[in-house]
Each structure stands twice: as structure tokens, then as C-alpha cells.
Amino acid sequence: MGKGGKGKGGGGYPWWEHIKGKGGSKGDDGGRADGGGGGGAPRQKQPSTKGTTLQRNLEQMEGRGYPSYKDLMGSPWDMEGCGGAQVIFDRVQGDPYAPPSWVRVRIPSSSTKFPAEYVTSSRVRNVALCDFLTRVLSDMLHGGTGTDWTKAVSGGGWGGSKGGDINVDAPGQFVIPRTSIVATADHVEARLTLSLPARGRSVEGYRAAEIIGGLMDAVRKSLYYDSLDAEVLRSHILSVEDQDAARAQLEGLGLVAFVSNGSVLPRKSGVDNRPMTTKDDPNLVLFKSPSSLEVELEVPNKGRITGMGIRKGITMIVGGGFHGKSTLLQALQVGVYNKVHGDGREFVICDPTAVKIRSEDGRFVCCADISPFINNLPFDRDTHAFTTSDASGSTSQAANIVEALELGSKAMFIDEDTCATNFMIRDAPMVELVAPEKEPITPFIKRVRPLFDDLSVSTVMVIGGSGDFFPIADTVICMERYQASDVTTEAHDVAKRHGRLAPERVPFPSLQAERVLLREGLAPDFKVSAKSLRCISYGNTEIELTYVEQLIETGQAKAIMDALQHLSHSPKYVDGKRTLVEIIDMLEDALSADGRSAGEQGLDTISKECPCPFHSLPRRFELGAALNRLRTAKVVRRSASEGRPAKATRKAA
Template identity: 40%
Template sequence: MNRLKAILSRIDRKGYGAYKDLQGSYDFGQFTLFVDKVQRDPFAPPSLVRVRTKENRFAPELFRNPVRRTAFEDFLNRAVEQAVRRTVRGNRGSGKSGRVEIQRTSQVVLPRSSIVVESGYVEARMAVGLPARGRTVDARAARAMLLDELPEVVQTALTPAGVDEGAAREHVETVEDASHLRNRLPELGLVAFVADGAILPRESGASDRPLGKGAVPFESPEEFRVAVELPNRGEISGMGIPEGVTLIAGGGFHGKSTLLSALAWSVYDHVPGDGRELVVTREDAVKIRAEDGRSVAGVDISSFIRDLPGGQSTADFSTPNASGSTSQAANIAEALEIGTSLLLVDEDTSATNFMIRDERMRELVQLEPISPFIDAVRPLHRDLGVSTIVVVGGVGDYLDVADRVILLENYRPCDATRRAREVRERYPSRTSHEEGEVRPPMNRRVRAASIDLSRGRKEVARGKGLATVELGRERVDLTYLEQLAEPGQTEAIGRIIGEFAAGGRSRAVAEVVDSAVRSIEKNGLDSLGNFRGHPGELSLPRPQEIAGAINRIRSLQATTG
């Protein structure tokens, strides 16, 4: 600490570049401060620092297995966020001066690189905007940040003396229960589970926090109620959605899309108080939608769209500008290619001509290459073991193919399967549904050389916010990968694609993704890319979103076989 004080006194009021002298490590007694990278000026990205405690005095039970460790690291990340808000004064001086930041969390619990819990220490990786007056060193403000505020953050967020042990235990046990419940879904023959009492509505379209006043707690229909024993909470009950084809119906604003959204987000665990803590979905579930204008590279969509005019095959389909129907077919084929056991589909975000074709249009349009999804939804389960949950509000023909129907009225679900059967008998469909054969899509090999990372004299492969990956001069739009939760996942995806592109080899999409996932499992998120400083800005993405990002690269070249 004395050496740090001396350096700050020596460089005070010098040019901002003098802060480079801070790089190194400093002993603060209870913890060590590592200054890994110093920003070049006050307007550049903040400097990177780590604080590592000399020992880990937290109860070992909080991190005794991988699930608990991830949950506890998530808890400490949130504790640091809160401590920074309470303790750090914030902006002072020019540019990013005075900021202290750690990776921002969402409502979900993810493995991240920002907090590391080991048996002998706890480490937090942060970004610090070193203070400046204009473009000169402000040593007085820097001393306040590094010698006063940062130690206070460590004391209140990274030691047992400052952390609420009861809250930490609740956080860990909540995540462990959800993970246990999700792992049990296959043996129970379920694709999803919604606990009684869950709060599904969110504050707004811009907030993922639970709705407060007016939220209706979820209550399972008796016909779907399942009881499950959890390791910490004991027995709970809720609605189990079995494998097969499930229809969610109801009027507008009665909660259909809210339920589907909760299921889509429940591939992840949630924090206590979120309302969806015990809502779980198969971890490989994929939300499918139409995506007008996306590029498609060499995808086998032949199970959904037959040969096009002129004899063009759809077993190796490419386009720079897909229609709603072809994009939705490609999204399903790509989900099957990377692996999924559950598709989540909402009529509102689907292409009408992909979902259904009525009797009149079948009669009028004889040469139609599109096989509507209604004809494929049952074969998907029969032939490939892939279940579907589909939300409909205006297409009654889906009653013909549903194994069960959940009707939502005023946010309250009921079993309408028998009622739907009576409606079918009373109002027979005038359209005949021809169940086809759904084959696994042919595997593709993608050319690494088709991804150009060069931007001027440097190579770029990085995330830019939640919905963009920058690869060289190309910006890959991930807006419609609706199950991306945090910018840290996007950053990790950018680095995974960058490593693949730099390797130069053509490989199957699944091979690229599997190799990256295995490497992360073995070596941690820290292994992604060459870091200048610490890698504290990464969150773990699912294989489905990694593949989804690769598939949306407009320069991508791929072939089937």
C-alpha cells in the first residue's frame, strides 16, 4: 500500500500515460490488488484490476459442488455490484474517471469470469476508470478510489464479515433446487415444470424483473399437477408439461405469451425473488420464430420446404435474404442440427404460411413447396423425439394435432384437452392434415476461411452489447436469438467464433460448438482468447446460441454432407 501511495504521489498531475507505472500487484493485508491493464487515456475503456483475498473463510458448503460454486459466485458478483453502488462515489473528472464496475448481472444465474471462488481465496475482476483532470493524473481522487473505496468494497462483499450468510445460503440452495428439478425432467417424462405460486409476468417489455402489484400467482390445473422432492426445499407441486405436442390457447392479454416467455427463459436458473425460481425447462429448449431478412448458409430445410421452382434443391439451401417461412424452417433445422428436445413456438411471431394452409388456399395454390408446420409437429416427436409447445390464439386447426391443450383465462391455466376434443367433433376441420416424415437435417461443414476478422491492421472478434457480434467489418445481428441473457454471453460467442476463424479449418457446426464447450468445461471461461488483462467480462453461452450466431454470419459459406 505504501508503494502504491508513493507511485500516486510521484505521478500526480503528470500526463495520463504516467498511470502505466501502476501496473503490478500491491499487498493490502487482507487482500492483494492486481493492476493488470491501464487505460491509455481517460476516454478509453477502463483499466482492469483484480482483488484477491488472502484466504477464503466462507463456509465450504456454499461452493462444495459445481452448481453451488456457480450460484455462490453469482451471489458474490451481485454483492460487489451493490457494494460499488453504495461505496464508490462514481464519475469524477474527465472521461470514465472514477468509475468502478464489475460484470452486470441479469435475473438469471450463469457461470461468469468476473468472480472466482477457490478453496484458498476469492477473486473479483473489475474495471476502474482511473481519475483525470483533463488528460493529467488526479492522484488525490485515485487514492480515494484505490485506498479507501476499493478496500471497503472487498470488506463488505467478499468476506464473511460483510456478507449476509443466510442470503448466500438461500441463493445457493434455490439454484441447486432448480438445477435438480431440471435434471429430473427427462425421467419424469416432462419437458417443463411451473411451480405453484410462481410469478410469471414481468414489470415491462424493457424489464425482466417480476411484476409486483396485480401479478397473479400461478396455480396448476389439477390434471397437470406433479409433486417433486427437492434437496433443500423438500416437496413442491406445480404444472408438469409432458413430452409431445402441447397447445397453449387463450384470448389476447390472458397470459399465453407470458407463459411461453417464462418457459423460454427457464433454460436458466433464476435468482431468489425473481418469481420463476422453480420454473424449469429442458436445458436445450429453443424458441423458434420467423426472421425475415436473415442470411441462411447451406441448411437442409427439405423436411419443411420441398424443391423450389426450377428444380432448386432445399437440402442445401442458401440465401442472403430469407422470407419469413424459409427463415423459420431454417431456424428449426439449425436447432435440430445442434440438438434440442423441445421447440417453443408462438403464433404471433411466426410466418402464417409456414404455420398453416387452409382448404381454400390448398385448392387455389396447387404448386406450394412449403409443408406447413402443423403437418410436421407430430412427426417431429414421433420420428426425432422432439416435443413442441405452441401458443395459438386464432388457428383452431392445431387442436387436431395437440396431445393436450392448456387454456389460459385471466392468467389462470386450466386443462382444456377434453373441451378441445368436443370442439373438434362439433366443428370438424375442413383441411386434411397430411403428416409427413421429418428427417434429421444433413450435417453441414462451415468454412473458417469465409469469416474475415480483419479490420484495418487488426483482427476483431468481440461482442458489442447483447445483440451484436463484430467480426472484422461485419456486424452479426443476434436480435432474434431471444434466449441470450447477458452481454457477457455475446462476448464469449464472439471469441469462440474468432478462435474458429483463426484456425482456418472447415468443420461441422456441431463440431465447432462441441469443441468450444468441452474446452470451457475443462479450462474455464478464462481460456477464451488472448486477454490483455483479465477476462472478467464473460458469461457462459448455451451451445444453441453459439450455433445461432455462427449461422447468422452473412459471409458464412457452408455445404451439407
């Protein structure tokens, strides 16, 4: 039986063991009795009185030209004997080699019978329910019914059978709003892609009818409350609810992050985000808080949770190489998201506005006020409205910080391994050799304290190569053999013995410019695609998101892609007067419409003609990151005193 595999619905524990009637062997009702249909001769037409109206219609299409499939669109198809379920074809491919068709299966709530407390009582429960159903449906399609319906047939050459795969946007370790499953008070709706089968360019109607039968079998075993293990479903929903509740408590406790005792921070591998186990490494260490940093949270279902509280302010994570510094930070940076029950990082949580900051050589920057960090560039380049198509390590890191501040970040995570050294520190010998008036960069060490004191922005840094930050750190955590200890006092003592002093206290400079986004340059001049998490092909340009580390699902990149197109033709958002922040505010409100994970509101706002089956909700910071990296974007500066747009000076660095 299929187990979802890496990022395919496995979710950290065996979902397939918790489904009533876990499916049979190949050849069961709805399965591919012939192994899926290879490249042999076409099937003989045999009139059928069995199956649903849709299946009989598909059988009658056998051998017709492939465009005949277009007749499936229009009114919903009633699936007799399935509790009022309907199949809706929103988009039908015009060719067997084209992207797959979009299909919805909608079932009345009176048949699915999910408790109202899961569907309508709160947004977080609704999202958790839809996430669980997506995982189970994905598992059913991956073999839980006895057949793997996600595998396309491609044998037999041009004239052979091809297509036939069904897919749902399977989650990985995170629980976020998606459009794959929608649950409302009226219905539960699954959204899938289906490669309609063909032989050459002729309809394979009998095989299509068989595939629909397999789809409905998977739906029956995954989208009805009576088919699921109620306790496992409830545990999943309550775990996600507790994570949300814990994150909401951080502000009141003066914390920027929290790591529960017993958390599993390491992952299986660099390409497998599931938790490491003792089978993977017998030396696995569970997290334990130092007693001096231990705090308690109270969540509604699990009750009391104990772990390490990282206080607001400046926190350093130190330690030797390979002792767990970056592992801790990597767990913290995804603490903005809820995780699947069993992930090991469920209660590794952080301020929801936290942003991972790094250098990013070569990135595009437009009209950013990086003057708090960089000034007096050669040839009088303006750093109050800095623009470049090829940012350096230091200018890119400065831009990443001010863009995060612009969008409202109150916490920043930094790992020295991915930073520009000259941006972070500047020691006395270098100051002596290169006079301050000849150095455009004000290092981060001089700005990190004012960031917190003046703007209430906390910083958590992994630092292993310099003690210059010791005098200004509020907390210093040492990782040794994956165990955390509080060495704040020792770090301050070391700084005193070595004569390390905190930099002179100066206020954080005010950011001068509000940036106004113009519609010009937003519309792509060619087709768009987001085939991977890290890159969006947007017309003839690419939006490079490789170093936007808090993107976690390809569905987020696809949602960002469609959101940018939505902005390009909507004067409601981009009117030449609204700032980039105001536009992101409006878009975030629309995408995060309360009460459901998708539907007529929420993520469906950015769907073009019909509901999209593979959108996942991005945060405002990742939306902004994509806009800020769109090389065709046009931005003008509006100063606070003028109250109107002013053209930015555009000089490449």
C-alpha cells in the first residue's frame, strides 16, 4: 500500500494505517484490472449499463478525436450512488501532451458528515481538517485503494496508451491553507489534476471511465467522516490548534521564539524534511532547555508545555562546528508555520513576522532605502532609493533587511554562514587601514541594538567566528553536541576581559522613502510557470527565489505567480498611488479571508477563470520578496513630506 513517500502525503507518520477499510489488492472495484493499460490494441467497444452517467458518456466517446473531451465541461456530473457527489470539469486539456485537466469532486456536507466544530468553528481547525483530508486522499491515490492512480501510462510509442494519472497537491510536513481540499458548511470539495487518457490523439473512453471509478473509490475512502479514524483526525486538528495558540502567546510573554523540550530538530536528510529517527542516527538528541531559559506555555488541548523561551532582544547562538547551531536556527525559521502531528517540531514556534536574512549576490533591488547601512557610494549613487540589477553581498543583505522592515517584520534570523562578512562586522585593524570616511558600510553590529531599542525588532544570530557581538547580546545560547546551554554571563565576562566594548549608541535612522508600485512592468510578456519552489518563470524574466528560505511549498510559488498576474490587471490594487505595503496589505487580506481555507474567498481570489487545485498560502513577506525581485517591476519613491510619488534615481551599482 502506498505510503506517500517523501513529501507525498507521508507527513511524518503512517496515515494509511488510520483509514477504515484500507483498500484491497489490484483488481478491486475501481482498480486497473489490466495493470493500467499499456501499448496494445484498442479495447473492443462493449455497451455498458453499469457505472454512472459520466462513466457511460466516457465509454461512448471511445475512439473519437481527443477534443471530444471538451464536452465534459459545463454542468456538474452527478455521481449516482455516491451520496450526492458531483464531478466538475473546470479545464480540459486540448491535447494528450498538454498540462492535465482540472477536476473537482464536490460532496454535500450532509453526506460527508464532518462535525461542525471542525468545519466552521475556527479558521485553524478548518485548515487542519482540509490538510488531513488532502493527505488521506493523496495516500488513497498513491495506492491506498490497491492501485497507484498517480502514475501516467507512456508506453507503446505515439499510438500507444498514454496519460491517465490523477494527482492532488500532496502536503509535506507543514499545515497551511491550500486549495486542494475545501470544506464549507455546504460541501467538501476535492480539487485534482487528471491527464485524460488517449491512444495517439484519440479518446480512450473505457479507460477514462475506469479512472473515474478509481477516483470515486479513493474519494469514498478519504472524504467521508465515517471512513476515517475519528481519533487520529481529532489529534491532528487539536495539535495544529495548539501550535497556533502557543504562537499567539509569545508576544504576551516577551518571547520571540520557543522550543519545547523533547523536540526533534534534525531532519532525515537535506532532501527529506521528515524527522530524523534513531534508525537514521543512533546518536539523535532530543532538545532540552537550559533551566535558566525554561518557560511554560498553556495550550487549550495538550495543556502545559515546557521548553526554552528566547526572549525579545538580541540573541546569539554560538558553539563549535557541527554541534547544532544552524540546525536550531533552521527549525526556528520555519516556526512561523504549523506542522503535521509527529513532525518533531510542532512546538518550535516563533514570532509570525520573523524573516530569515542573508546576503544574495546578484539579486535585483529597486528603489530601496539602504542608507541606514550603506552610504557615500562612489559616484554619488543614491542609497535612499537604491536600484541595481546586480547587488553585492552587502547591498543585497541591506536590502533584505529594509524590505523586511517595510513589510512589518519584528524578528530577524541570521546565520553568519550566509552573510556578507563586511556587512556584519569591522574590526579595529581594518578601521585603521581603511578610514571610516572611505568605507560606505555601517556594519550590522552598529545597527542591531538600535533595531531593537528603537524599532522593537529582535535578532537571533548564529555566530561562530567572532565575539564582537558579545557585549550587546541579551542572551547567548551555546550548542554543544546538540544540547543547549545559557552562557550569557560567560560571554559578557569574556568580552570584558578582551576589552570588547559595545558600539557607541546611536538611534536607528528613519527610512525615508515609501515605495509606490506601478502597474507598468507587472504584466508578463510571455507565459508564466512555477515548476519549482525556487524559481518563477514570468514572461521573459525569472523571479529567483532560491534564497527566500521560508518558502516551503511549490504551491506557494504558484500562488505568488498568479497573485502577481492578478495585480497586473487589477486597478483595485495597483493604481499608481498605493504603496507596495498598502498593496501587500490588501492582497494579504484577500488571500487570508477568514472561515475557510479556500472557496469563493481566500486563495481563489487570484484564480483566473476557475478554482485552482494547487495554490498554497504564502506569507506577506514572501509575496513582497517576489515583487522586490521582479526585474521588470517599476517602483517610484514617495517621500513622507511630499505625500506624492517622486521618480527614483535609477543608477546601476
